[in-house]
Amino acid sequence: MDLNLSRSVKLNDGHVMPVLGFGTLASDDVPKSKCGEATKVAIDVGFRHFDAAYVYQNEEEVGKAIREKIAEGTVKREDIFYTTKLWTTFCRPELVRPALERSLKALQLDYVDLFIIHLPIAMKPGEELMPKDANGEVILETVDLCGTWAAMEKCKDAGLAKSIGVSNFNHKQLEMILNKPGLEYKPVCNQVECHPYLNQSKLLEFCKSKDIVLVAYSALGSQKNPAWVERGSPSLLEEPVLNAIAKKHNRSPGQVALRFQLQRGVVVLVKSFNQKRIKENFEVFDFELTPEDMKAIEGLNRNFRYFKLPFAVGHPHYPFSEEY
Known part of the structure; x- marks a missing residue:
C-alpha cells in the first residue's frame, strides 16, 4: 500500500528517479568497506537510488557492492539509479569529462544515472581534495559555471551520464x-x-516552477562533522513536535521527517550504516501524515543550516548567503 505516493518521479529529460535515495557519505572514522556492506543491505531492503560523490572517496567499494548484487541477480543495472558529483577541483570545463571518467573507472560502470555539480564554487585543480596555501587557507578560484555546465551537457550527449x-x-x-x-x-x-529546520519552501516553489526536482540531503539533521557543522547545533531527531507526531503514528521521528519530504514532492536522501536503521528508513511508504501534521512540521522552519562551508564565505558564488 503506497497511500497515493509514487515511488519515483519523472525528470524533465524523461528519465525516472526513485523518490527515496540512500546516501553513501561516511565520516573519516568509518572503514570504506562499511560503505560497500551498507550498500548491499540497502539494495536487499529495497533502495534503488544511491547518492555518491567523487569526494566521498569510496566509489570503488560502492560500485563493487552494486556489481555484486547485479551479478547475483538481485537487481539489474537499469534498476539502479546512481548519482555521482563533480568535485570543486574539476570545475574547469576541460576537467569535467575526465572527472566523470575517473568515477566510472572506480565504479567499473559504463554510465551514471545522474551527474551533478557538487557546489557552485571552484577550487584550485589538482589531486588534493581541499587544496590549501601556506597559511592553511583553502585555495578557491572563480570559474564560469556556464562553461562547466556546457561540459556537463557533453557528458550527457556522450552517454556517460x-x-x-x-x-x-x-x-x-x-x-x-x-x-x-x-x-x-x-x-x-x-x-x-533540506529538513524541518530548513524546509527550503521558496527554493522548492522556484524549482517546481522550472520543472527541476528538489533533492534533500541532511534530511534527518546532520552528522556532527566539525569541518562543516558548528558545535552545539540542534538535534533534529530530538525535536518534540516530530516525536509527538511519530508517537501518534507509531513511527520513529526519522520516518516522520522523511515522509514529510515525500508528501511535499521532494526526493529525499537518507544515510545510515546500521542494518536495522536502513530497513526502518525505507519503511515510509505505508503511512501518511495528516494536513495538520504537515502544517506542524512546516512550522518548525527556522532557516537553520547544518552545512555552512565556512572557508567559502565571501566567494562570489557562495550559495548560502541569501534566503533561497
Whole structure:
C-alpha cells in the first residue's frame, strides 16, 4: 500500500528517479568497506537510488557492492539509479569529462544515472581534495559555471551520464544556468540541505516552477562533522513536535521527517550504516501524515543550516548567503 505516493518521479529529460535515495557519505572514522556492506543491505531492503560523490572517496567499494548484487541477480543495472558529483577541483570545463571518467573507472560502470555539480564554487585543480596555501587557507578560484555546465551537457550527449543536475545552488545560480545562451539541457535536479529546520519552501516553489526536482540531503539533521557543522547545533531527531507526531503514528521521528519530504514532492536522501536503521528508513511508504501534521512540521522552519562551508564565505558564488 503506497497511500497515493509514487515511488519515483519523472525528470524533465524523461528519465525516472526513485523518490527515496540512500546516501553513501561516511565520516573519516568509518572503514570504506562499511560503505560497500551498507550498500548491499540497502539494495536487499529495497533502495534503488544511491547518492555518491567523487569526494566521498569510496566509489570503488560502492560500485563493487552494486556489481555484486547485479551479478547475483538481485537487481539489474537499469534498476539502479546512481548519482555521482563533480568535485570543486574539476570545475574547469576541460576537467569535467575526465572527472566523470575517473568515477566510472572506480565504479567499473559504463554510465551514471545522474551527474551533478557538487557546489557552485571552484577550487584550485589538482589531486588534493581541499587544496590549501601556506597559511592553511583553502585555495578557491572563480570559474564560469556556464562553461562547466556546457561540459556537463557533453557528458550527457556522450552517454556517460543519463541525466545532469546541480547541488547546493541557490535560485540565482539556477537562473544563471537556465538563462545560459545555447542551453541544451536544463538541470533535472538541485540537491540541497533540506529538513524541518530548513524546509527550503521558496527554493522548492522556484524549482517546481522550472520543472527541476528538489533533492534533500541532511534530511534527518546532520552528522556532527566539525569541518562543516558548528558545535552545539540542534538535534533534529530530538525535536518534540516530530516525536509527538511519530508517537501518534507509531513511527520513529526519522520516518516522520522523511515522509514529510515525500508528501511535499521532494526526493529525499537518507544515510545510515546500521542494518536495522536502513530497513526502518525505507519503511515510509505505508503511512501518511495528516494536513495538520504537515502544517506542524512546516512550522518548525527556522532557516537553520547544518552545512555552512565556512572557508567559502565571501566567494562570489557562495550559495548560502541569501534566503533561497
